[in-house]
Amino acid sequence: MRGTITDLLAANAGHAREFGDRFDDVQEAQHPDAVTVCCSDSRVLQDHVWGNDRPGRLFTCGNIGNRVVQESDAGPVVSGDVLYPLAHTGTEVAVVVGHTGCGAVTATYEALTDGIDEPAGIEHSVSLLTDFLEPGVETLPDGLDRAAAVNHLVEYNVDRQVEFLLESEDVPDDVTAVGVVYDFQDVYTERRGEVHVVNVDGDRDVASLREENSEVADRIRRLWAY
Template identity: 70%
Template sequence: MNRTVVELLADNAEHADAFAGRFDEVQDGQHPEAVTVCCSDSRVLQDQLFGNDTPGRLFTCSNIGNRVVQRTDAGEVVSGDVLYPLAHTGTRTAIVVGHTGCGAVTATYGVLTGDIDADSEPPGIRHCVGLLAPHLEPGVGLLPEGLDRTEAVNRLVEYNVDRQVDHLVGSDDVPDDASVVGVVYDFQDVYGAERGEVHVINVDGERDPDALRTEHAEVADRIGRLWTY
């Protein structure tokens, strides 16, 4: 068998041994505390970035660009992957997790600036970029002058998280008492803190760091943005 699969199965054996007794409370159902929407980048370790080793605690969704939307005949709606725990398991916290150096944001930025030909991508990737592009296009126009490509992308990472938060907050399908938090996971020293830290940039649509620190003083040191607009 493929060596990678052999190694993964060996790792799974260790996982099964460590977790054998941790599924007793969730055998017949789940009531996760939060749904997290992460980018499916291999560097974004969805459960581990929150230190989670408890089955049933987090409902994890992933896709390129940490999108919460899907396109239907009725227009853009909250993705069923994200909506399911909010609608059916009593979950009342949604966390949109962007990350520094996001490839999906980089590709979308390239398409919007004419540096990448979207038609050159396979249809599936073209579809995903097409879902991001309308939300990111206004942000490209707002970018400060003089940024290099990396700096521009990391500001658009924040802008993308904001747009996904807005979509959840504004959706009639999301319960009114749900809290929606936008964060950025930094493993590239962009925010000047520890690699792997999560930085809160948006809570229920509020983006102003000072307002957020006042409202959420208990995590004031974890609130910060690269860009306000």
């Protein structure tokens, strides 16, 4: 067996020793506080971002581009893995987690500007973002370099995913949808690994969000007010 697998199994043995008694209350059912929709990126430790070490606390979904959308015979719908906890476990908070330097957003930006040549599976995933991001690409501020353009579009993508949740008839009305960006590139501050709130239930205005959420005002900021 490859050494990587051996190392993973050794690490899991430590996990099992530490976590063995933490499943007592969730063996038969789960009622997570939030569903998080993260990007599939090795640099984004999806539960560890929140300091989570409690089984049952978070329902964690991951995919290319932190998408809440999937294609169906009926057209675009909220992805089943995101919708399940909102519909069946009493979860009332959905958090869309973008991140700086996102490869999926970069690929979508390139697809909309220069075109890409990727395997069919990757092209399909990117295609699920193109309709969301195309208006953003067309309205980017002038003078941005490629990295800055991508990070502006990271916010824009988070906004569009939150919007899709809010507009879906499948999502219960009492669900709060929050958009955040995880920064490990010193884009928002020099505190690498910090999560920054950019959108709450469709509100993108930093001033009003800070006023309404004063206890976390220092964690609310945006690159792009459009």
